[in-house]
Amino acid sequence: MSTQSSNKLSRRPFVAELLKQRNGALVVPGLGSPTWDCFAAGDSPEYLYSWGGMGLAASTALGLALARPDKRILCLTGDGEMMMGIGSLGVIADQAPKNLAILVLDNERFGETGKQKGLTGSSTDLTQVAKGFGIKTTMIVTLQSETQALADLLFRAPGPVFAVAKIALSEDPWRLPEKDGVTIAHRFRVALGIEQA
Ligand SMILES: Cc1ncc(C[n+]2csc(CCOP(=O)(O)OP(=O)(O)O)c2C)c(N)n1
Numbered sequence: 001m002s003t004q005s006s007n008k009l010s011r012r013p014f015v016a017e018l019l020k021q022r023n024g025a026l027v028v029p030g031l032g033s034p035t036w037d038c039f040a041a042g043d044s045p046e047y048l049y050s051w052g053g054m055g056l057a058a059s060t061a062l063g064l065a066l067a068r069p070d071k072r073i074l075c076l077t078g079d080g081e082m083m084m085g086i087g088s089l090g091v092i093a094d095q096a097p098k099n100l101a102i103l104v105l106d107n108e109r110f111g112e113t114g115k116q117k118g119l120t121g122s123s124t125d126l127t128q129v130a131k132g133f134g135i136k137t138t139m140i141v142t143l144q145s146e147t148q149a150l151a152d153l154l155f156r157a158p159g160p161v162f163a164v165a166k167i168a169l170s171e172d173p174w175r176l177p178e179k180d181g182v183t184i185a186h187r188f189r190v191a192l193g194i195e196q197a
């Protein structure tokens, strides 16, 4: 059961609703909670789960987007993880892959490691930061009713696009996927048809 501390978006049902609309998009979830949210919504070999590596989700998604222009790529990460790899937004704006979307699940905290406060709850507006780096299309979502408009942006609008969803702090049960990086990467490549099972 999930314990909500505010009336913001509830992350598990919100992520599950969004992923229903991914229509073959490859997903790079940031470490910790976003990885668990994806797994809880239903495992897929098209999810390149992260374990431990903080700050690399957006740049990993950029590499994928450039390597596979035939696929839509979604980086689905946390505010803390995004802040750690914030410079990658400059390279994303510069390379401007049309198939890349980034969604930050922003609970304004380092949720997984004890809910320490991050900067997005006080001074930092990540959409303005993204715009400053040169990403022209951004969106902030605070209501469940905006999920459809967000899905249209993330999965259909010309990229690169950058969105922030303000989500509630929660105590969702752990849902931990496969941990072995070699296994995760292998099954991802198999799903892409570039390696044999
Ligand atoms: C380089 C590095 N520093 C710190 C950590 C520990 N760590 C793991 S998850 C996490 C917080 C992530 O916060 P956020 O991305 O906002 O996700 P949330 O759990 O809040 O959804 C931290 C600090 C790490 N794994 N790697």
Ligand SMILES: [Mg+2]
Binding pocket: 078, 079, 080, 105, 106, 107, 108, 109, 110, 111
């Ligand atoms: Mg967070």
